[in-house]
Amino acid sequence: MADAVMTVEMIQASQAGMKALGAGIAVGLTGIGTGIAEMGIGSAAVGATAENKDIFGLVLLLTVIPETIVIFGLVVGLLLLF
């Protein structure tokens, strides 16, 4: 690699690529996190609703709480890209 020449364009291109990678990782990992978090809540919520229909609203609410995580990821991703 000693004789490799880095031009400014190459550095800029790799920076853009890194940004895109970062954005992708941010959204992807937070998505996984949200998924894992909602997995437990969701299954409990379905069980609870089967027992008592009246709490549907409350459990829907509890289920979507971890959604904030992926929204943060998306926000970070968007800020990185634009």
Add this chain to the structure above:
Amino acid sequence: MLKPRPMCRVLIAAPKEQMEPVIQELYRRHLFHIEDFVEQGREGYEGFKIGMPLPRANDASKELLELRSVTNSFMLKSEDIDPTQKRSSPELEKIIERDLPLIEKEATELLGNRSKLETQIKEYEQKIEGLIPFTAVSVPLELLRGYSTLTVFAGYVSRNVTPACPFDSEYIPSKGRNFIVLIVPATAGAEAEKALNDAEFQPVEIPEEDGYAKSRTGYYAGNIATLQDQIKEINAKLDDQKKQHAELLLACDELLTAEVERAEAPLRFATTDLAFVAEGWVPETEVEELSRSIMQVTAGKAYVTELEIDLEHDKVPVEYNNPSFAKPGEVLMDVYSRPKYTEIDPTLMVSIVFPIFFGIILGDLGYGIILLAMVLGLRKFLKGEEGRLLLITLRNASIATIIFGILYSEFLGFPLWWSSIMPNRHLSIGGHGGGHGPAIPELMIMAIWIGILHITLGRILGMVNHSRQDHGAHRMKAVLANLGWILVMWGILTLIWSGFAIPYMIDLTGMPAVMGVSIGAIAGAVMLVIGVVFIARDSFLEIVELPTIISHVLSYARLVAVGLSSVAIAMVTNYIAIGIIIEPQLEHLTVIGVVIIIAGVVVFLLGHAMNTALGILGGGLHSIRLHYVEFFTKFYKGGGDKYEPFGMKKKFTED
């Protein structure tokens, strides 16, 4: 507005012989929310007992039970049927006595016959199942049983079996399971069984049938087909009956339900040997009217009075009191919880802000029009009260979507003729972006401003609620704690503003400095500290919740983020369908090209259909979630009882 309908606690006392007219009148007025009497020796109620049902209760409930068994098997629901006429009670009573038993008898007979036929079909199906393994066997079934010197084995094996003793067998190999019929002398039974067991033998019972299994199967299948035809006939007859009598049955149901409810009302009253007392809730505006009419039907032999309300201990039933345009929002409130009587009712705010949030998220003229068309189309099919209100909510949301679509200048992801009035959301996908790409920072700041204001409003409402509901020393602390949350939030904001100049936000960087620190920063820090003190004075543990200020405000970024993702899906769909599939074909039109263009149109439609579904789901769920989680947690508890006045809304009958 913002408060539930004011209620009065009303007590009615009268001699027992006036019970029936009073119940009739209360039922007819549909205003009195009965508070059930419980025999617990409450002060002033010593010696009172729960009343006995009126004499008619037994017969009416029996009749209702019989009727319900028919309406249930017809799957009749009053929501599904629009009445063509209202029947009067005396006319219906005659029908109930004369015609109803006949209709019920006919229906029960048909239903009984149907279930008999269904059992028979099940039996035949079981027989066929037992016969299936033998269909390939080349011997009639009667030859496989009834021997004293021979033993017959039949069942599944993993491979063919040839025992050492004399035997005859038929081996039918098939994929997965091989069937064998093995006949050996009775004396060699044990030996053969051992050989079979080595081949993982699973015995199958030999059916008690004569003839070849195949023909028997055919015979039973034929029988099943005939029975099914008969069932179809019965179903058609039942359908005819249902169509013919639906309205009448529902009207009878309504009348009998009313009768049973009236007859059982005394179970909720307090009675002595000679008199009864009913307590309940009536909207303040209706009290006078109700007491006057009760006096009238009892010829002045009743005593009606208003009781004082003890807001701390009484569970006052809650009836919404909203202007008609905010009514649909009540559905969204009931999903969460009905407000308490003393609480601010946020329905009005929800019904205004929910469509706006929905519009900000979806914000596309095309999707707005599609959604509006869907709502108008669905109106014919959704008949229930809740469904109707939900549709109105969606209609408002779709109108907001259209308005924001015009502001964003978006139509199914395409830009319209004018440039976006709101911060631009067009991405540069496939060169369709136009301009300088999306204005992410502006959009974010817009979302955060919405969050700051919405949460501040929530906290202010929290102060009002606490000042109304709490008492003593706790009241002041709780109010100040809510003020503390506002101070902390705005203190953090002031600190940020005096450090950095952010576009579209207040710029405090130019403030004069005292001892090297800007006044803005000092003010921010002071607000923050005071706020934290206020919060800690109410409840020290709340301090750990401080970071939620940031996470809740940032959570409003979903208004932008979810919206942008739906724009992205729309633009990608357009690019794939038009840019990649259709446009290149249009240059040199060929026969195959036309097919590809049709495929492109299909992709276009599918993509946008999916995005519409996602848009409704995302827009609806996220905006309601912002209310439930970020807004309501600041001030709203809920848990009020629904105001359910004694009586019913008559649909099929009239007095």
